[in-house]
Amino acid sequence: MPEQINLYATYISPFSHMVNLALLEAGAKFNRYEVDLTNKPDWFIEQINPVGKVPAITYGGPNVPLDQPSPESVKLAESRVLLEFIADLFPEARLLPEDLVVRAKARFFTEVVQSRLIPAWQGHFAKGQPVEPFVVALEEVQALLPPSGFAVGEWSIADATVAPILARAEVIFELNHPISGWAEGESHKILELLDEPRFARIKQYRHNLAARPAFKASFDKAVVKNGFKGFFDFLIQPRK
Numbered sequence: 001m002p003e004q005i006n007l008y009a010t011y012i013s014p015f016s017h018m019v020n021l022a023l024l025e026a027g028a029k030f031n032r033y034e035v036d037l038t039n040k041p042d043w044f045i046e047q048i049n050p051v052g053k054v055p056a057i058t059y060g061g062p063n064v065p066l067d068q069p070s071p072e073s074v075k076l077a078e079s080r081v082l083l084e085f086i087a088d089l090f091p092e093a094r095l096l097p098e099d100l101v102v103r104a105k106a107r108f109f110t111e112v113v114q115s116r117l118i119p120a121w122q123g124h125f126a127k128g129q130p131v132e133p134f135v136v137a138l139e140e141v142q143a144l145l146p147p148s149g150f151a152v153g154e155w156s157i158a159d160a161t162v163a164p165i166l167a168r169a170e171v172i173f174e175l176n177h178p179i180s181g182w183a184e185g186e187s188h189k190i191l192e193l194l195d196e197p198r199f200a201r202i203k204q205y206r207h208n209l210a211a212r213p214a215f216k217a218s219f220d221k222a223v224v225k226n227g228f229k230g231f232f233d234f235l236i237q238p239r240k
C-alpha cells in the first residue's frame with residue numbers, strides 16, 4: 001500500500017498539472033499544497049526542493065502540516081520522474097502500458113513533448129522566438145498519434161505530459177499578454193491555424209484529453225487564464 005503523498009504544486013504550472021493528473025487518474029489519496037511562485041516560502045526551498053521548482057512530492061513519513069515537512073519523508077521532484085514514480089506506485093491503474101513496445105512508445109511520445117514541444121512553446125510566448133518551431137513540434141506530436149484514442153491508445157502518463165501544455169497554449173494565445181511581445185493579430189492567427197483541417201487530429205485529441213474526469217477536476221480555464229495574467233504582470237513589473 002502506498003505511503004502518504006503530499007504534492008507541492010502551482011495551479012498555473014503545466015508541470016504541476018501533469019503530476020496532479022497522474023495522481024487523479026491513479027485514484028491516489030494525496031494532499032496538495034499551492035506554492036506561490038511570486039513569493040516562494042523559504043521552507044519549500046530549504047526542506048522540499050533546493051532548486052525551488054514545482055512540482056515536488058513528499059512521500060511517506062508522519063502526518064504533518066504541509067508547510068512543516070518532516071525530515072522523515074522522501075523528497076522527490078521533476079515531473080517526469082514523478083510521473084514514472086506514480087505509474088510504478090499504482091500498477092493497477094495502468095498509467096503505463098503493459099506491453100513493453102507500447103510502453104517505450106509512450107516514453108518516446110513524452111520525450112518529443114518534453115524536448116521539442118515545450119521548449120518551442122516557451123520560446124515563443126516567453127522569449128520572443130518565432131512560432132514556427134512550435135507549429136513544427138505540434139505536427140510532430142500529431143504524427144505520433146494513432147488514428148484514434150490517446151497517445152499510445154489507452155490513456156497513459158504520455159497524455160499527462162501533453163494535456164497541460166495544449167490547454168495552456170490555448171490560454172496563453174487567448175490571453176495575448178504584453179510579456180509575449182506579439183504583433184497585432186499574431187495570437188489570433190495561431191489560434192485559427194490550430195483550428196485548420198491539418199490539425200484536425202490534434203484538435204480531436206485535445207477534446208478527448210479535456211473530457212477526462214481527472215482533467216476536468218484539475219483544470220479551470222478561467223482560473224488558469226487569470227493566474228497567468230497575474231504571474232506575467234508580476235514578472236514584468238519594474239523591480240526596485
Ligand SMILES: N[C@@H](CCC(=O)N[C@@H](CS)C(=O)NCC(=O)O)C(=O)O
Pocket residue numbers: 010012013014015016037052053054055077078079080
Ligand atoms: N523540469 C522541471 C520544470 C519545472 C518548472 O519549470 N517549474 C516551474 C513552474 S512551471 C517553476 O517552479 N518555476 C519557479 C522557479 O523557477 O523559480 C519539471 O519537469 O518538473
